[in-house]
Amino acid sequence: MSNNSLDKDKIKILLLEGVHQSALDALHDAGYTNIEYHKTALAEDELIEKISEAHFIGIRSRTQLTEKVLEHANKLVAIGCFCIGTNQVDLDAASAKGIVVFNAPYSNTRSVAELVLGQLILLLRGIPAKNAACHRGGWIKSAVGSYETRGKRLGIIGYGSIGTQLSVLAESLGMEVCFYDIVTKLPLGNARQIKSLKELLSTSDIISLHVPETNSTKLMIGAKEVSQMKKGSIFINASRGTVADLDAVAEAIKSGNLGGAAVDVFPVEPKGNDEEFVSPLRGLDNVILTPHIGGSTMEAQENIGIEVAEKLIKYSDVGTTTAAVNFPEVALPAQADNHRILHIHENRPGVLSKINAIFSENNINITGQYLRTTEKLGYMVMDVDAEEGELALEKVKEVDGTVKARVLF
Ligand SMILES: NC(=O)c1ccc[n+]([C@@H]2O[C@H](COP(=O)([O-])OP(=O)(O)OC[C@H]3O[C@@H](n4cnc5c(N)ncnc54)[C@H](O)[C@@H]3O)[C@@H](O)[C@H]2O)c1
Numbered sequence: 018m019s020n021n022s023l024d025k026d027k028i029k030i031l032l033l034e035g036v037h038q039s040a041l042d043a044l045h046d047a048g049y050t051n052i053e054y055h056k057t058a059l060a061e062d063e064l065i066e067k068i069s070e071a072h073f074i075g076i077r078s079r080t081q082l083t084e085k086v087l088e089h090a091n092k093l094v095a096i097g098c099f100c101i102g103t104n105q106v107d108l109d110a111a112s113a114k115g116i117v118v119f120n121a122p123y124s125n126t127r128s129v130a131e132l133v134l135g136q137l138i139l140l141l142r143g144i145p146a147k148n149a150a151c152h153r154g155g156w157i158k159s160a161v162g163s164y165e166t167r168g169k170r171l172g173i174i175g176y177g178s179i180g181t182q183l184s185v186l187a188e189s190l191g192m193e194v195c196f197y198d199i200v201t202k203l204p205l206g207n208a209r210q211i212k213s214l215k216e217l218l219s220t221s222d223i224i225s226l227h228v229p230e231t232n233s234t235k236l237m238i239g240a241k242e243v244s245q246m247k248k249g250s251i252f253i254n255a256s257r258g259t260v261a262d263l264d265a266v267a268e269a270i271k272s273g274n275l276g277g278a279a280v281d282v283f284p285v286e287p288k289g290n291d292e293e294f295v296s297p298l299r300g301l302d303n304v305i306l307t308p309h310i311g312g313s314t315m316e317a318q319e320n321i322g323i324e325v326a327e328k329l330i331k332y333s334d335v336g337t338t339t340a341a342v343n344f345p346e347v348a349l350p351a352q353a354d355n356h357r358i359l360h361i362h363e364n365r366p367g368v369l370s371k372i373n374a375i376f377s378e379n380n381i382n383i384t385g386q387y388l389r390t391t392e393k394l395g396y397m398v399m400d401v402d403a404e405e406g407e408l409a410l411e412k413v414k415e416v417d418g419t420v421k422a423r424v425l426f
């Protein structure tokens with residue numbers, strides 16, 4: 018499968034899930050005007066129809082770019098995830114089609130950490146239940162079950178960008194921070210890494226999850242793990258809905274084994290604001306339920322819009338793949354008066370020698386050459402004299418192992 022470069026107004030960009038205006042502004046400023054914008058995710062049929070015409074797509078966490086959907090994405094060169102998580106994209110299927118995936122790995126970190134901090138303070142004071150009672154005309158004026166944060170132990174599962182931010186913020190309140198991670202991590206401040214998940218669960222006053230959705234995190238908090246949590250402790254999940262068994266959490270809340278919970282992410286989430294939200298946690302007063310808005314602040318969304326749009330623009334304009342999630346990373350200068358051949362190939366012996374032979378046999382002058390590989394993919398970029406660009410593209414497309422080839426003017 019190959020793509021030639023097009024005039025910018027012919028490059029079709031599909032933006033879904035209401036990505037921030039800052040993304041539209043950045044794309045427009047860079048000359049990209051052929052943009053179709055949707056405030057929501059699309060149903061699979063419509064997504065397949067639209068993606069088959071798109072060169073770039075921008076999504077957030079709801080749009081599932083499965084192997085089936087990507088089979089139809091024959092013009093697509095890049096996916097921008099305007100969020101941190103990339104579990105909604107079949108990364109192997111994207112790589113196999115030579116489609117680059119970008120995300121914004123840090124832009125909403127602070128927003129999530131702040132939300133969790135606010136939730137744990139409210140839950141330690143029993144505010145959600147007291148607030149709900151007041152709304153019904155009740156009045157629970159009591160200190161019973163209300164605590165300060167000072168000296169309480171926060172157990173963080175997943176000590177990455179968000180987990181570490183939360184750790185620092187929590188220590189500034191005088192909390193004791195422990196964490197569990199599959200990787201040995203340098204603890205910030207006075208935080209301590211605990212090697213056993215069971216030990217973290219059974220000794221923490223608050224447990225907060227900050228792991229990605231992977232095979233190893235799927236239902237990592239099941240009924241057994243919930244039962245290992247300290248009596249009366251608080252459970253918080255703002256990572257992914259597949260990580261925790263919410264039926265088990267609901268049972269533990271009802272029985273009083275858990276003192277409260279805050280959950281922002283769910284195994285099944287409504288596709289839009291007009292669809293009903295269903296969860297076993299509905300109706301429990303000491304549970305804070307939020308509609309997957311951990312990263313939804315004006316600051317974060319604006320920054321994410323700029324960051325991901327810039328990554329898409331740089332890839333479209335010059336072929337740069339820096340910080341790609343699934344792709345060999347190459348930082349490229351602008352291509353002056355040359356034509357630039359982007360050749361994405363299977364990383365196997367013989368491909369490079371074949372490409373170099375083609376250039377030599379056809380007397381095509383290379384003025385710049387860049388190569389990076391991952392285990393499965395090779396990304397080779399060659400600048401050639403402008404008059405030789407079309408011929409070079411035609412020839413490299415014929416190389417066995419070619420996944421995608423384009424020329425940038
Ligand atoms: N609620 C929201 O709106 C929202 C916003 C942003 C991110 N998120 C979610 O939060 C997740 C974490 O974000 P991040 O930026 O901190 O990611 P990160 O990659 O920086 O950190 C994740 C950490 O989890 C650890 N980890 C992975 N598998 C593990 C396992 N099985 N057990 C223990 N630790 C494990 C990793 O080693 C890493 O330290 C994202 O992947 C995303 O799914 C949700």
Ligand SMILES: O=C(O)[C@H](O)COP(=O)(O)O
Binds near residue numbers: 078079102103
């Ligand atoms: O992965 C993320 O960054 C969060 O889950 C936020 O996703 P959203 O952009 O759909 O709010």
